[in-house]
Amino acid sequence: MAHHAETGHPTGHAPAVHAEEQTTTGINHRKLLMWVFLSSDCLFFGSLIATYMVYRGQSLVGPYPVDIIDVPITTISTFVLLCSSFAMVRALAATNEDNQGKIQFWLLMTAFLGAIFIGFQVYEFNLFRAEGLRIDTNLFGATFFTLTGFHGAHVTLGIVWLVALFFVARKGRLGPRTALDVEMAGLYWHFVDIVWIVIFTLLYLIGGFDTGPSATISIDPSVLGFL
Amino acid sequence: MATLTDVISRPAGQSGLWSWITTVDHKRIGVLYGVTAFIFLLFGGIEAGVIRLQLAVPDNTMIDPDTFNQMFTMHGTTMIFLVVMPLSASFFNFVIPLAIGARDVAFPRLNAFSYWVFLFGGLLLNASFLTNQAPDAGWFSYANLTEKPFSANAGLDYWALGLQVLGVSSLAAAFNFVVTIVNMRAPGMSLMRMPLFVWMTLITSILLVLAFPVITVGLIELTFDRNFGTSFFVPEGGGDPVMWQHLFWVFGHPEVYILILPAMGIVSEILPTFSRKPLFGYPVVVFSGIVIGIMGWAVWSHHMFTVGLGPVAVSVFTITTMLIAVPTGVKIFNWIGTLWGGSIDLRTPMLFSLGFIALFIVGGLSGVSHAVAPSDNQQQDTYYIVAHIHYVLFGGSLFGIFAGIYYWFPKVTGRLLHEGIGKAHFWLYFIGMNITFFPMHYLGLNGMPRRIYTYASEFGWDNLNLLASLGYVVLFVGTLLFILNLVVSLRKQPDSGHDPWDAPGLEWSISSPPPVYNFATIPQVEGIDQYWITKRRAAAEGHPITEPEAPVDVSTIHMPSPSYWPLVTAIGTLILAAGMLVDVGWDYIRFPIPFLGGIIAFIGIVGWSNEPAAAEHHDGEHGDGDHAIEHGATAVMDRPGAARPAVRLLCSVCGNRMSSDFRFCPYCGGAVENPDQANDEEG
Known part of the structure; x- marks a missing residue:
């Protein structure tokens, strides 16, 4: 749902306006919008993660996480995604330095590394499917595919955004005066990365070795009452 | 994609059905x-x-x-x-x-x-x-x-x-x-x-x-x-x-x-x-x-x-x-x-x-x-x-x-x-x-x-x-x-x-x-209930306010222009959701219509992004448009609370101390007086 923050989109408005725009807090409108959107998205992923944690170990039939989760493979894709955050930082730095060649290179590099991550995810989803885990197999499948799927959709949208920015950069329209366009994409991209770190920790490093229902710690939904 | 926005001319006009739609x-x-x-x-x-x-x-x-x-x-x-x-x-x-x-x-x-x-x-x-x-x-x-x-x-x-x-x-x-x-x-x-x-x-x-x-x-x-x-x-x-x-x-x-x-x-x-x-x-x-x-x-x-x-x-x-x-x-x-x-x-x-x-x-x-x-x-x-x-x-x-x-x-x-x-x-x-x-x-x-x-x-x-x-x-x-x-x-x-x-x-x-x-002139705010402050001061000075702010020529103020793109994006969003009601039963993609909605929404967003918030022809004597006053932005914009005189006021009824923000005591509603000097703003 709610990816309409992109509607307050990077390349909007006359390019020169942002630099001079004066606001009550001194924070640009679009940047503030992005932060408010990200706070909303926190609750979105928070609810998905809560569902995963509540249903952790509640699957009635296999395959269970220990049967199919491959931590080393996903460690590689996690590393790639983290590297893309570095590339994003370089893209913004290049924009501030007005180095047109580097802006294009690093934007494309960020999108490329993001695409590799998505490639790993497609591979993983297909592998799980082949090994008998589908979204309707058990609660693990439902919560896993929903959570990582929506994260993947976020990354995909980020890639579309970065590629769009790349085309804007090719026209020479990105530079210090329009650095906010890149910074907005960067905020989004870093946020999606951070969410993945949480997901990787919970679903792979901690939950990835869960066996069937009896052997794992289950969380009764009623304890949510204490939160 | 910029051509897309060039093809469809920007909606204009202040009346009629389309002016409401856009x-x-x-x-x-x-x-x-x-x-x-x-x-x-x-x-x-x-x-x-x-x-x-x-x-x-x-x-x-x-x-x-x-x-x-x-x-x-x-x-x-x-x-x-x-x-x-x-x-x-x-x-x-x-x-x-x-x-x-x-x-x-x-x-x-x-x-x-x-x-x-x-x-x-x-x-x-x-x-x-x-x-x-x-x-x-x-x-x-x-x-x-x-x-x-x-x-x-x-x-x-x-x-x-x-x-x-x-x-x-x-x-x-x-x-x-x-x-x-x-x-x-x-x-x-x-x-x-x-x-x-x-x-x-x-x-x-x-x-x-x-x-x-x-x-x-x-x-x-x-x-x-x-x-x-x-x-x-x-x-x-x-x-x-x-x-x-x-x-x-x-x-x-x-x-x-x-x-x-x-x-x-x-x-x-x-x-x-x-x-x-x-x-x-x-x-x-x-x-x-x-x-x-x-x-x-x-x-x-x-x-x-x-x-x-x-x-x-x-x-x-x-x-x-x-x-x-x-x-x-x-x-x-x-x-x-x-x-x-x-x-x-x-x-x-x-x-x-x-x-x-x-x-x-x-x-x-x-x-x-x-x-x-x-x-x-x-x-x-x-x-x-x-x-x-x-x-x-x-x-x-x-x-x-x-x-x-x-x-x-x-x-x-x-x-x-x-x-x-x-x-x-x-x-x-x-x-x-x-x-x-x-x-x-x-x-x-x-x-x-x-x-x-x-x-x-x-x-x-x-x-x-x-x-x-x-x-x-x-x-x-x-x-x-x-x-x-x-x-x-x-x-x-x-x-x-x-x-x-x-x-x-x-x-x-x-x-x-x-x-x-x-607002022709962006107001300066001195306290809570600003328009009461303004009116009481004017009355005290002997020329009570009876008229609204005088109108100015609209073309001198840079306002955002109407746009088709929000509607296009909204239609895409609707098709994206409503398409989920139609299960065509294909093997891999059971719900193809949402993709159509997604594409429409995407086109809407791209058009939206490539369209400046305010149309170019609007500028008039403001020239290049880059330095025109954006809507809502103000020429003089000091930070709120900056350089406020630190006057302390007393309530004449309950003696409550308060800042100069208050025209009346917020606790008992009594008149506020300034112990240091006569408050000439009081009507």
Whole structure:
């Protein structure tokens, strides 16, 4: 749902306006919008993660996480995604330095590394499917595919955004005066990365070795009452 | 893609149908929200009428149980998501930029997008009637009644997808208003000088931003359960129906405050105006609102006392629920304190505000009675709950909203609503509301469950049910009178002038209806109730203000231009959601239509991005456009609170010390005096 923050989109408005725009807090409108959107998205992923944690170990039939989760493979894709955050930082730095060649290179590099991550995810989803885990197999499948799927959709949208920015950069329209366009994409991209770190920790490093229902710690939904 | 925007010329023009369809003017969008939501109010009202007609006599067979289920489900869903929320949004749109001294919201096109998505979401939800598959599982659609085996038709899909679309609208609007209020206040308007309605809008918007994603996830999981065979809420697959209840109420309880806080804000504007006295204890009312906003997150399980959460959870939620009554009670005392000693003018907006206070107290008291878990066990799922929710939502939210309509109507149209018809409307509503809903307390305590389509005569519920149904007739006549009032007032009422109520807000300093640019000169704010300060100073100087701000040539002010793209993006969003209703049954892609919607939305976003907020030809002598004043931005924008003289004032009545912000003592309403020098601003 709610990816309409992109509607307050990077390349909007006359390019020169942002630099001079004066606001009550001194924070640009679009940047503030992005932060408010990200706070909303926190609750979105928070609810998905809560569902995963509540249903952790509640699957009635296999395959269970220990049967199919491959931590080393996903460690590689996690590393790639983290590297893309570095590339994003370089893209913004290049924009501030007005180095047109580097802006294009690093934007494309960020999108490329993001695409590799998505490639790993497609591979993983297909592998799980082949090994008998589908979204309707058990609660693990439902919560896993929903959570990582929506994260993947976020990354995909980020890639579309970065590629769009790349085309804007090719026209020479990105530079210090329009650095906010890149910074907005960067905020989004870093946020999606951070969410993945949480997901990787919970679903792979901690939950990835869960066996069937009896052997794992289950969380009764009623304890949510204490939160 | 830039060619795309070149091909379609930018919409222009200030009149005609297309000027409304492509408008990005917050005032017009506010009117669109208001009119649309009012039409939905009639829908929801007719659904309520069907319910009351069916229940008027025992053993009634006017409609069958299925239709009855659809009626109460759509009545609740409509009234909450298509009436009270968008009517509040209508006030946010129209009033907020005017009240903070801005020329528009921060993102005018996003604002137009919010409206169109709201309209389409409402239509999608109601389209279920056309296929005779209206949702029928109640407005909170408890699992696992909502799962395929128990709700086989597409009704719950309409419900889930319609709410998703409405969620997009609410979120987009909430993002917009958080940024607008935080970032676009007139110079000098620090947070603690904001009008109360602006404060409540800010808190409401923050609640929306944080609460809606939770229901979004719940609805996604419900949709997956129904269409992709998952078992999120299906016990047979290991899922837990109680999980739905948690997700729904973690959203649902903040939602209650999303519904009531705007009305509290409206009332906090009206009571001071018609008491001729500043709001009693402004900072206390603000902080009560903030506390309600925070504590609203810690009470959701009081909707689930009978689920069996265990004694610890139930005790905790009983205590937090009782605690949240404290800031609410504080507000009520502040409103009463505002009235105390004021010269009260019982105009229609004031009557509705007083009605709000009275009825909200009744609803609040019955609310506290089911904060007590043992007592709630008796009341759960009875008409007592129905009575409570209608006292707080009808007597509370809707009375506040009608107060706001009567209050701001002259600002929107330049015409006052007719006072005589207005008063008749108020009394019919006040009396009809009590006749309809007060008997429900007794019905509930006598054991009548909610959501039963008929009942046997021997239960002894006949007379009170008939009374409640007669009350509906009174409300119906009241609503007709309101429509009559709209028609009569728009045609017959004389020009209201720019400031018919001698009101304190900035919006009253400009003409009615306001010019497209709102403020020719962005006002400088010196304190709470700025326009009172301005008017009293002018009166003291011997030239009272009788005219609004003089109009200026529109072309000298750079305003955002109309745009097609929000509408295109909204249509894409609608197809994206509605396409989920069509399962074509292909192997890999069972639902291809949403992709079409996604592509349309994408084209809309690209067009939107490539289009500058303001059209080029508009510039005139401003030249290159790059340095023209953006809408809402101001030439002189000092930080609020900067360089304020540190004058300390004393209340002449209670001796309270306060900052120079106050014209009247916020605690006792007494006149303020400056111990150091004579305060020459006092008229």
